Amino acid sequence: MIEYHKFELENKLRVIFHRDVTTPMAVVNTIYDVGARDENANKTGFAHLFEHLMFGGSANIPDFDGPLQRAGGESNAFTSNDVTNYYDVIPAQNIETALWLESDRMLNLAFTDKSLEVQRNVVIEEFKQRYLNQPYGDVWLKFRPLAYKVHPYQWATIGKKVEHIEEATMEDVKAFFQKHYNPSNAVLCIAGNYENAQVEDMVQKWYGDIPQGEKYLRNLPVEPAQTAFREETIERPVPADAFYYGFRMPGKQDERYYVADLLSDLLGRGKSSRLYKKLKKELNLVSEISAYILGAHDEGMLMISGKLNKGESFERLDEEIWRVIDEVKTHSMPVEELTKIKNKVETTKVFTEQGILSKAMNLSLHELLGDANGVNLEQGHYDAITSSAIQNYALERMVKTNCSLLKIKAKEDAR
Amino acid sequence: MLDRRIQPEVNTLEDISFVHPQHFDIKNGIQLHWINTVADDAVKIDLVFDAGSRAEQPALASFANSLLMAGTPKYSADELHARLDGLGGFFHAETSREGATVTLYGLRKNIYALFTLLIEAISEANFPQKEVDQLINQKQQSFKVSSEKVSFIARRLFTQNVFANSPYGTVTQYEDYAKITQEAIQAFHKKHYLQGLQKVCVVGDLDPITIDEMISLVKPMVGELATNFLTEVENTKGEFRQEKEGAVQTAIRIGRILFNRTAEDYLKFSVMNTIFGGYFGSRLMSNIREDKGYTYGIGSGLAEMRKLGYFFISTEVGKDVADKALEEIKHEIERLQTELVSEEELSLVRNYTIGQMLKASDGPFAMMDRYLGVADFGLDYDYYTQKIELVKSITPEEIREMAKKYLKWEDMTVVLAG
DSSP states (O other), rough: OOOOEEETTTOOOEEEEEEEETOOOOEEEEESSSSGSOOOOTTHHHHHHHHHHHSSBTTTSSSHHHHHHHTTTEEEEESSOEEEEEEEEEEEOOOOHHHHHHHHHOOOBBBOOOHHHHHHHHHHHHHHHIIIISSTTTTHHHHHHOOSSSGGSSSSTOOOOOHHTTTHHHHHHHHHHHHSSSSEEEEEEEEEEEHHHHHHHHHHHHHHHSOOOOOOOOOOOOOOOOSEEEEEEEESSSSOOEEEEEEEOOOOTTTTHHHHHHHHHHHSSSSHHIIIIIIISSOEEEEEEEEEEEEOSSSEEEEEEEETOOOTTTTHHHHHHHHHHHHHSSSOOOOHHHHHHHHHHHHHHHHHSSSSSHHHHHHHHHTTOOOEEEHHHHHHHHHHHHHHHHHHHHHHHGGGGGGEEEEEEETTOOO | OOOOOOOOOOOOOOOOOOOOOOEEEETTTTEEEEEOOOOSSSEEEEESSOOTTTTSSHHHHHHHHHHTTSSOOOOEEEEEEHHHTTTTTTTEEOSSSEEEEEEEEEEEGGGGHHHHHHHHHHHOOOOOOOHHHHHHHHHHHHHHHHTOHHHOOOOOHHHHHHTSSGGGGHHHHHOOOOOOOOOHHHHHHHHHHOEEEEEEEEEEEOOOHHHHHHHHHHHHOOOOOOOOOOOOOOOOOOEEEEEEETTTTTEEEEEEEEEETTTHHHHHHHHHIIIISSTSHHHHHIIIIIITTEEEEEEEEEEEEESSSSEEEEEEEEEGHHHHHHHHHHHHHHHHHHOOOOOOHHHHHHHHHHHHHHHHHSSHHHHHHHHHHHHHHTTTHHHHHHHHHHHHHHHHHHHHHHHHHHHGGGGGGGEOOO
């Protein structure tokens, strides 16, 4: 159970405070309600590029990192398809430096052409390093457009292509800030050894005078129901054939999100999972295989992916994967197996809640989704899941017409 | 009225409080270390074995390590993993040149059952041929995947030349995997695991009786404390380039053999390194990422081993700017060797370093790492006090001196792959 105190400023900034008396450190976590899904389809990769620019100096402070480091702190950020999250970890007695910096960049950025040009280059190098300059690097750039036809999840946070980043202009940057970076589109979470009143005063002091801004109302195209199996094969100079099966699954607000998560564990998390035991250990068809969810606020994907052993065919693999899935549909899973999966979820939860940073991030994310207390309800969602819920889910969702398959075929002349 | 242009007052940090683990003798001077100040049900246990890869057939140590849960005469790998998972446990094993660590994560309620299972699996491991064959295949495949990455190519070339003509410089080749036999693994296991336990570290709110029982369980695996670590080696100086067709980036690794934290200059060197490439605001990052945009990231560090260490600079840059990046790296070294660091930059690094020490000592799991960070080198917590003092008192002249003494370009091994 993560305790917290919640309040809201007049400018609609939602604030969560988590008190932890055991740590000498403090966390200031800011989540903005904007991700790659909010981008224009012809200007993708923007939310992430913007995240980089947020470190380029703000209205009254020329440099973000220097003063924070001077106070013994450190900062970083990430962008997902759904949100952008910034965090500072700093010795507790110096938290005001973090609030000073974060509030100033919520107030306004100091945009310079130089900063935009450099960060464009940095992001292009990031694009190359992660997505282009390694085998299987471009998988998600290929898979997403196959699985999503209209929803903006069809592109990855890095963007559809390098050109979109190269073409980003100063006008785009300014407009993006105006639209998304203001108190009404943010949740601030503070964690550390303070009193409620102390936190309220500090937050009021640094954030109270920031104009509320306009609340961004999201109106994304809804992905129509999938009615037919989708499949694409691409050839790449890679050492082994690889496969990526994606099954559409409910978004984070739906109870069945948790069912999908447990089902993915049953199928392919770890060495006692069904796909691993059958396809790798027993049949020796694959060198690796796993199942997991790409959980998202809107409809996500339950993935099964891996690599084929040399000489094995995609056809045989497909047959065996469906056989394992059909087994879930036709036979209720044994109680011990369900308990096993739930026990692993419980352990994972306890370990991810070590330390104030992950607690602060989770509280912020849940508050953005509607209620910070959601973080304390997660385990209950898992506990309530029955064997028949998993079976029913599989019957409904783990079907060919709900599936997109990307195959990567190793080019013969690979090296 | 709030003046947003002025940074709030920065308070210098108070002392860091260190928790001492409790020590229990197992046998032959080999100990179990226990920190019990955990507020919830989380328990982490590390078993350290003298089962590193040095002075052994390539890949053998990693095979034995990867197959510790691959079966016993009584249970198959599937059954062992089903039991582990059923108890909500997570198991992680890894090797380095100088040792192997097996880590168990679990909750209080199941931890003794998990520990018993782990010890049973390790002490009765029989390495079935089928498991060995599958692992050979798997390692061969991931080797092929890694070989496509410039970072992998550069790292190997760097290792070979930094640890030139020493067992630490051996890198596994594709052909090595097929040479691994069940017999060799069994012999390695017998020597390095069954009689190779070096220490046990437990972090968790457990009953002292449980700790006693754990000690009884591991006692048969205790061996002698390992001593045969590499003490001296010289890196091959000069530049090594490897072409990689189709690469859009070049991986750069630059470095040299140096010392570890037992050396007199270590602390001074590490402050100099922080300024050079050791944090986000470092000279390398400011110049090569934040000013030039040549890379997504660049950094430098000092990797420590039991008896020595090596300095390294590591980055991936656009292929077309690789030589320019190299020039800028050289330029930043020369600046440190000729100019004095400003008091402003130095005071930032002082505060940053101490703040990071505080963060790295936050919580019982981090505290065990702090303990091992000194105990493995024969030091004690005084080391951290000395570090804080040195960070506060080091002068710009001393920093320049460190750069002059240890960052001579002609002493470096320079590797480019791309």
